[in-house]
Amino acid sequence: MRPISRVLLAESLLLASFRLSLSVYMLYNVNMLLGFKTELKINNKQRTHLLKHSGVARHAWNWGLALTKQILDHNKANPGSKIKFPSAIDLHKWLVALVKSENEWYYECSKSTPQQALMALRESWKRCFNKTAGVPKFKKKGRRDSFTLEGTVKILGNNKIQVPVIGVLKTYERLPQIKPKSVTISRQADRWFISFRFETKTQDLGNADVVGVDLGVKALATLSTGEVIIGAKSYKKYEAKLSRMQWLHRHKIIGSANWKKASVQVARLHRKIANIRSCTLHKLTTLLAKNHGTVVIEDLNVSGMMANHKMAKAIADMSLFEFRRQLTYKCELYGSKLVVVDRWFPSSKICSQCRTKKKSLSLQERVFKCEHCGFQCDRDLNAAVNLKNAASHAVSACGLVSADTTRMKQEDFSLLANVSKL
Ligand SMILES: [Zn+2]
Secondary structure: OHHHHHHHHHHHHHHHHHHHHHHHHHHHOOEEEEEEEEEEEOOHHHHHHHHHHHHHHHHHHHHHHHHHHHHHHHHHHOOOOOOOOOOHHHHHHHHHHHHHOOOHHHHHOOOHHHHHHHHHHHHHHHHHHOOOOOOOOOOOOOOOOEEEEEOOOEEEOOOEEEEOOOEEEEEOOOOOOOOOOEEEEEEEOOEEEEEEEEEEEOOOOOOOOEEEEEEOOOOOEEEOOOOEEOOOOHHHHHHHHHHHHHHHHHOOOOOOHHHHHHHHHHHHHHHHHHHHHHHHHHHHHHHHHHHOOEEEEEOOOHHHHHHOHHHHHHHHHHOHHHHHHHHHHHHHHOOOEEEEEOOOOOOOOEOOOOOOEOOOOOOOOOEEEOOOOOOEEEHHHHHHHHHHHHHHHHHHHHOHHHHHHHHHHHHHHHHHHHHHHO
16 A cells, blocks of 8 residues: 555656646746847849839738728718728739739739738728727838738848848848748838847746836936936937938928938938937846846836926937837846836835935935935935835735736736827
């Protein structure tokens, strides 16, 4: 009797430990979709190919949009005899039957390009019907040119990628060694970019510390560790230069060679500003997510702050929404936790030493002085420490429950982001 029960016990223990390790594995190695975008190194022949494909994508989109708009108009005028709103597959069938035969140049491009353009159009209508976006717009030549290719996409070596019809494209940057299903090629000013999505496993870096982050106008971020990250005020820095370039552009004859040259210059400066901004943000969000176990931020009322015109420009320049988006996915990627503290939490009014709350604190007061215990410290640092404390208390008080609320808050945010776009 004895040996059997021992075996049974051993077995059940083994099973239990197996189950445990499996669930841990499930927790920490979740697949996650990441986007990758890099510049293409192209020759003239390839540029022609890319332009042709963007042309086909734009033509298919505009044709589909005109048709769907006609259908909507018809349905509005004749509620008795409504036409069914077409799916992406319907649209593509009609395109093949009606448009492709009349426009020979469609056959020079991959058949997946118009198909994907129509799928994007259908998605765009779906967002419009769900009231999360406006009515889709007609595309103009040279403005946000882009197209999607689906089919045999292969990454060859470190910086070559094979795509349907166009062939092998070179990149400046090393490509991740994965197998993308489709790629999107887009143009920004005079440069071409390739982007695709790929699945990756999340990591758990095992950090345990908590960091509070106070976002502000003066400095991009103040950490509870005392670090201060000055934002790249790229727009402010290049504002004068940009407005001068835009003025020059406006005062040229539309369509002339000089006008074209000026448009490229304006677009280049816009790209430079955007690059500086995105670089600072990426550095900051990676630093936070990779080096700390828990990152605590405040749920800032961005739309409320944007209503204040003086602050609006400064806030838009620091792209707080983008900060939150990046931090959310990077925390997931590096296995750290993002805690979003309620926007009504008075982080700047509380003394981080004795927790006495001040009745009022004006924006001009840059140094926090506590009347109760005499503590003095930089206003933003005091707020960052308060955020850190708020999260540590919440976690120790109710354990897992607070982790769930964190997740909920993150979802709330995505809703909020949609609302403010409208
Ligand atoms: Zn105090």
